[in-house]
Amino acid sequence: MDHKSVLLTELIELLEVKPHGVYVDLTLGRGGHSKLLLENLNSDGTLIVFDKDIVAINEVKVAKTLNQDNVIFIHQDFRHLKMTLEELGYQEVDGIIADLGMSSPQVDDPSRGFSYQEDGPLDMRMNQNDRVTAREIVNTYSYQQLVRVFYEYGDEKYAPQIAKRLILARDIHPITTTFELVTIVKNALPMKELAKKGHPAKKVFQALRIEVNDELNALREMLSDATKLLKRNGRLLVITFQEDEDRIVKQFFNSLAKVKQNRYDPHTIVPEFKLLLRHALTPSEAEVSQNHRSKSAHLRGIIKK
Numbered sequence: 001m002d003h004k005s006v007l008l009t010e011l012i013e014l015l016e017v018k019p020h021g022v023y024v025d026l027t028l029g030r031g032g033h034s035k036l037l038l039e040n041l042n043s044d045g046t047l048i049v050f051d052k053d054i055v056a057i058n059e060v061k062v063a064k065t066l067n068q069d070n071v072i073f074i075h076q077d078f079r080h081l082k083m084t085l086e087e088l089g090y091q092e093v094d095g096i097i098a099d100l101g102m103s104s105p106q107v108d109d110p111s112r113g114f115s116y117q118e119d120g121p122l123d124m125r126m127n128q129n130d131r132v133t134a135r136e137i138v139n140t141y142s143y144q145q146l147v148r149v150f151y152e153y154g155d156e157k158y159a160p161q162i163a164k165r166l167i168l169a170r171d172i173h174p175i176t177t178t179f180e181l182v183t184i185v186k187n188a189l190p191m192k193e194l195a196k197k198g199h200p201a202k203k204v205f206q207a208l209r210i211e212v213n214d215e216l217n218a219l220r221e222m223l224s225d226a227t228k229l230l231k232r233n234g235r236l237l238v239i240t241f242q243e244d245e246d247r248i249v250k251q252f253f254n255s256l257a258k259v260k261q262n263r264y265d266p267h268t269i270v271p272e273f274k275l276l277l278r279h280a281l282t283p284s285e286a287e288v289s290q291n292h293r294s295k296s297a298h299l300r301g302i303i304k305k
């Protein structure tokens with residue numbers, strides 16, 4: 001399946017692209033947001049695009065989706081944003097966008113191991129050069145570590161039962177495929193859970209993916225870097241697909257935009273940032289009906305004053 005960009009026009013409109021500016025797309029994917037952003041840039045504007053998945057970068061290059069001289073491709077985790085831009089000679093930029101999570105082609109390729117619908121190796125690395133795979137986690141983490149990952153990143157209330165089953169299964173032979181894991185999860189859940197709507201292994205797969213790619217820490221580091229790189233009137237816009245990520249973005253933006261008052265000092269400290277939206281923007285019903293994946297999307301933004 002092709003990747004359908006979520007909140008595409010909304011995000012680019014909120015970015016208010018300056019035709020001669022410097023912009024960064026931290027999550028290139030199949031280049032949907034970047035393509036529209038580029039259409040708003042003149043030839044002397046610059047677009048820097050990141051993806052930690054080399055397949056994404058290569059596909060966009062081959063498809064010539066962003067076939068312009070003013071695009072710089074970076075195969076890198078966005079947690080290294082500031083250092084990478086400084087190496088390229090950029091101290092400040094006009095806008096930064098991020099559309100977190102996975103792209104449809106990543107999920108649809110069974111060899112990447114992200115999908116509980118298809119059988120494949122238990123991999124789940126977004127960057128194929130990373131060392132830790134889901135297979136390693138499932139076969140080496142202790143009971144306590146597995147329970148923590150399933151609770152914290154999957155909100156899976158049967159985390160202890162699933163971890164226990166996993167350990168019993170891996171004592172017989174290593175767990176190597178996505179379908180083996182699905183079977184173990186199903187065997188650990190009570191009938192009433194299995195009867196519910198939604199795939200029984202969804203939460204465990206999400207939890208493992210977040211752990212493999214250290215997604216929440218990467219997000220925290222990126223937010224801190226990105227806000228330091230914005231010029232005056234520069235904007236940072238982030239789309240999240242899961243509650244934990246949205247909470248991190250919301251709390252970080254709110255803390256930057258909050259008026260700080262010290263009760264021992266009569267002067268208030270005027271914040272350097274302002275929220276672009278009071279509440280997160282979510283997709284319209286029409287978008288959700290055309291692209292089910294957009295259902296959980298939340299878009300938040302901040303502007304440097």
Ligand SMILES: C[S@@+](CC[C@H](N)C(=O)[O-])C[C@H]1O[C@@H](n2cnc3c(N)ncnc32)[C@H](O)[C@@H]1O
Nearest residue numbers: 005027029030031032033051052053077078099
């Ligand atoms: C939802 S897709 C982006 C889709 C894109 N906006 C489009 O319109 O086609 C997310 C992409 O971000 C990449 N990604 C996720 N986390 C990343 C990180 N920490 N650093 C760099 N790229 C990341 C994934 O590999 C994936 O290709």
